[in-house]
Amino acid sequence: MTLVEPSPILIGSLITTAVGLIVVYDLLxxxxxKKTVPKLGKLPMGGFAWSSTVEQELFRNxxxxxxxxxxxxLPWILASPTSTPFWILIIFDLLLLLLVITMLLxxxxxxxxxxxxxxxxRLDWPAIKELDVEETISRRIxxxxxxxxxxxxxxxxxxxxxxxxxxxxxxxxxxxEWLEIINQxxx
Numbered sequence: 001m002t003l004v005e006p007s008p009i010l011i012g013s014l015i016t017t018a019v020g021l022i023v024v025y026d027l028l029x030x031x032x033x034k035k036t037v038p039k040l041g042k043l044p045m046g047g048f049a050w051s052s053t054v055e056q057e058l059f060r061n062x063x064x065x066x067x068x069x070x071x072x073x074l075p076w077i078l079a080s081p082t083s084t085p086f087w088i089l090i091i092f093d094l095l096l097l098l099l100v101i102t103m104l105l106x107x108x109x110x111x112x113x114x115x116x117x118x119x120x121x122r123l124d125w126p127a128i129k130e131l132d133v134e135e136t137i138s139r140r141i142x143x144x145x146x147x148x149x150x151x152x153x154x155x156x157x158x159x160x161x162x163x164x165x166x167x168x169x170x171x172x173x174x175x176x177e178w179l180e181i182i183n184q185x186x187x
Contacts, residue, residue, distance in 0.1 A: 012088035029120030037108035049110035052157035060157035061103040113178040
């Protein structure tokens with residue numbers, strides 16, 4: 001029985017197509033971002049929305065960007081032994097570059113009694129693991145989505161002041177203490 005070796009063009013095309021689909025998915029959510037969080041500042045019923053800067057997004061996505069840079073370099077090392085055409089590598093790297101650019105663009109975030117809005121998506125609180133109340137505020141908050149496996153981390157960017165407000169609201173929302181916020185604001 002003879003084993004057929006997979007074609008480097010087929011494998012490279014499949015991987016590049018998968019990365020392209022991820023880029024399209026991210027671009028669509030980036031486009032939706034302003035629609036999902038149209039207003040910044042205090043929201044009705046005690047919510048809060050804010051926007052990040054490029055610098056804050058760099059810090060928020062730093063580990064992911066380093067991973068993408070590694071992903072862009074490694075195929076070049078393996079291209080010759082695997083006979084992968086260079087045009088596939090160039091397209092792959094351009095898609096990864098586009099993904100890095102989308103990660104650096106400022107994003108809008110919002111916290112409400114029922115949900116968090118991040119990266120153009122709305123996630124209800126039951127879908128987010130409880131925030132560690134002992135975690136100190138640095139330059140980002142990292143939440144974890146339930147059932148997302150290695151894609152579970154959801155970092156939030158913003159200024160230290162905005163993240164401090166967000167942290168307090170996240171803890172209150174997850175502990176069902178939201179009514180206290182509304183009652184305090186009405187007094």
